[in-house]
Amino acid sequence: MKKLLIIHNKYQNIGGEDIAVVEEEKILSQYFEVEAIYFENEIKNIFQLILGFLFSTNLKSNMILKNKITEFNPDILYVHNSWFTLSLGIFKIAKKMNIKLILKIHNFRYHCTNSHLAKNHLNFKDLCQGCGFSNDKKRFYNKYFDNSFIKSFFVNLYGKRYIKVIEDESIPLILLTEFHKKFMVEHKYRNKNIYVIPNYISPNENKTYSKSKYIVYAGRISKEKGVEELLKSFLNSNLNDFKLKIIGDGPLLNTLTRNYQQENIEFLGNQNNSTVIDIISKSVAVISCTKLYEGQPTLLCEASAVGIPSIFPNTGGVLEFFYPNYELCFNQFDYQDLVNKLNKLNEQELLNKIGNGSKEFYRKEFNKKEYIQKMIKLTNEI
Numbered sequence: 001m002k003k004l005l006i007i008h009n010k011y012q013n014i015g016g017e018d019i020a021v022v023e024e025e026k027i028l029s030q031y032f033e034v035e036a037i038y039f040e041n042e043i044k045n046i047f048q049l050i051l052g053f054l055f056s057t058n059l060k061s062n063m064i065l066k067n068k069i070t071e072f073n074p075d076i077l078y079v080h081n082s083w084f085t086l087s088l089g090i091f092k093i094a095k096k097m098n099i100k101l102i103l104k105i106h107n108f109r110y111h112c113t114n115s116h117l118a119k120n121h122l123n124f125k126d127l128c129q130g131c132g133f134s135n136d137k138k139r140f141y142n143k144y145f146d147n148s149f150i151k152s153f154f155v156n157l158y159g160k161r162y163i164k165v166i167e168d169e170s171i172p173l174i175l176l177t178e179f180h181k182k183f184m185v186e187h188k189y190r191n192k193n194i195y196v197i198p199n200y201i202s203p204n205e206n207k208t209y210s211k212s213k214y215i216v217y218a219g220r221i222s223k224e225k226g227v228e229e230l231l232k233s234f235l236n237s238n239l240n241d242f243k244l245k246i247i248g249d250g251p252l253l254n255t256l257t258r259n260y261q262q263e264n265i266e267f268l269g270n271q272n273n274s275t276v277i278d279i280i281s282k283s284v285a286v287i288s289c290t291k292l293y294e295g296q297p298t299l300l301c302e303a304s305a306v307g308i309p310s311i312f313p314n315t316g317g318v319l320e321f322f323y324p325n326y327e328l329c330f331n332q333f334d335y336q337d338l339v340n341k342l343n344k345l346n347e348q349e350l351l352n353k354i355g356n357g358s359k360e361f362y363r364k365e366f367n368k369k370e371y372i373q374k375m376i377k378l379t380n381e382i
Helices: 016-028 046-055 059-072 089-096 118-122 149-166 178-186 227-236 253-259 273-281 298-305 335-346 348-365 368-381
Strands: 003-009 033-039 076-079 100-104 173-175 194-196 214-218 243-247 265-269 285-287 310-313
Touching (some): 016 033, 016 368, 046 059, 046 149, 089 100, 173 178, 214 227, 243 273, 285 298, 298 310
Parallel strands (some): 003 076, 100 173
């Protein structure tokens, strides 16, 4: 049985990627000998932090990794997010210790931090669909973190170095969609040693629920996720006897809570994953209004796994997770089309068809057997 060491740097606000990594650890543990190290972005030693930012390596993290590798003696290091406490030191360590490594990329943000110039980030577009950056303030500098120039400088420095890791075609790269693979090739990051392996999300088989007349958004409450456009579209729809439940936290939460104090809109804040799945399972549908390219949308996949319809924009590779000619996909940024799709939630027969079709398609195409076969094949090939 091969030994995998999973390595991941958690995000400050827990999101779909963090959940996916933990779930992946559980499923891989059934077929491999698995251990995991999770890092958190804590600022304890400012001097050490600055050095880490300047050189994109962290001496303390490197020591933890080396000790773990010596103790566990893994066959493969399976790396997810590395910003910023984990650092890029992991790749040098793997090379120096001659250990095989797999890198999994869950999003497109590497593409957003590979330059210090705003014009190179946007490439003559109004909005970056990798991260939501816009140049509405006519900025010269690529200020990735809107509230911090210094943090933006360091993440861009980090990004330029991370790109070199991505371009190293000796490192097997896992992506979540064929769309992302095509994106990699078109932008000349690499064109080989790429594997498309979506996350496996286990369905909740043990409970049955009676439906309540509400729809669910769960995720970051921010501009790039289109949450305000979602609220406006919901209020413009004919769903007069439906409620909209908003789960999550983010920079727009307080503003939207004040501005949309309606009986049929509930802001539930952060909830643990089991509670979110419970709320989803009792809903009529889940919804996304993202302005971004998405990797594998955890909310939508969790809904499909239990037969709940999803409303979402046609963006990135999201349609790859749904059956052909899916009825509730709307044209991204066309909010009248979103209203039209929301109104279809009044058609119970259509909802039954979509829910059953989504569940059947998802469990056929993204089941545990398919996922494990791909992972075993990859680990045997490298």
